[in-house]
Amino acid sequence: MGEMTGAMRIHYQLTFADGQMFVHEVSLQEQAPVSAPAAWTRLDFQQCAHCPLSSADVAVCPFAAALQVPVSRLAAYSSFEPVDVTVHWREREIRQHTTLQRALGSLLGAIGATSGCPHTRLLKAMAWFHQPFSGSDETLFRVLGSYLLGQYLRNRHGLEADWDLTGLREAYRNLRQVNLGMAQRLRAAAEQDSSVNGLVLLDLLAADTLHSLDQYEGELDSFFAEYLQEPGTG
Numbered sequence: 001m002g003e004m005t006g007a008m009r010i011h012y013q014l015t016f017a018d019g020q021m022f023v024h025e026v027s028l029q030e031q032a033p034v035s036a037p038a039a040w041t042r043l044d045f046q047q048c049a050h051c052p053l054s055s056a057d058v059a060v061c062p063f064a065a066a067l068q069v070p071v072s073r074l075a076a077y078s079s080f081e082p083v084d085v086t087v088h089w090r091e092r093e094i095r096q097h098t099t100l101q102r103a104l105g106s107l108l109g110a111i112g113a114t115s116g117c118p119h120t121r122l123l124k125a126m127a128w129f130h131q132p133f134s135g136s137d138e139t140l141f142r143v144l145g146s147y148l149l150g151q152y153l154r155n156r157h158g159l160e161a162d163w164d165l166t167g168l169r170e171a172y173r174n175l176r177q178v179n180l181g182m183a184q185r186l187r188a189a190a191e192q193d194s195s196v197n198g199l200v201l202l203d204l205l206a207a208d209t210l211h212s213l214d215q216y217e218g219e220l221d222s223f224f225a226e227y228l229q230e231p232g233t234g
Helices: 062-074 100-114 121-127 136-156 166-187 194-214 223-230
Strands: 010-018 019-029 082-089 092-099
Touching: 019 062, 019 100, 019 136, 019 166, 062 092, 062 100, 082 100, 092 100, 100 121, 121 136, 121 166, 136 166, 136 194
Parallel strands: none
Antiparallel strands: 010 019, 010 082, 082 092
């Protein structure tokens, strides 16, 4: 339990060339309500067509509300602004010199997964084991691994398991629509393109993952060569 207690917040620190710094923590616990939500975070402001929430019951989009602080702080920066990123997570420190676009792609992935958006909730398990700056192979490995482990746990609890990944494919189709919807919102809020392009980068990973799920072409086979051999061979 000690490790679990200490693994509740993902800490991102972005340092720009001029010395300006942006710090943001992503909580894996229930999100606190935004005290003064911006107009573009209202649920009925360019609401995603497939959103199951009703503006009669929910005032703000949970994903948009979770993005309000980073968007307001970083809106004036361009996508390709160089930035030094330090991520503190699970007693590790990860450093990367990259562009603001790629840094935000990583940060927004954690924010979306923990925001409370109904279409990102299956990513919450991955957020507990967040891997900053994941590439396409790493993302596919983590997505498949977490989903199949979830199905194993469902089976252990006497629930129906989705071994053919139908639910995962549907979840990623929905996630792509969320990413596009959030990009539309952010275009109304951002002075520059950094936040929008961070989401575009995130959506490219989602698109790549969905393509691999729909038309798997052996992207991970080489990592599992030992699993693909008959027992006693090799």
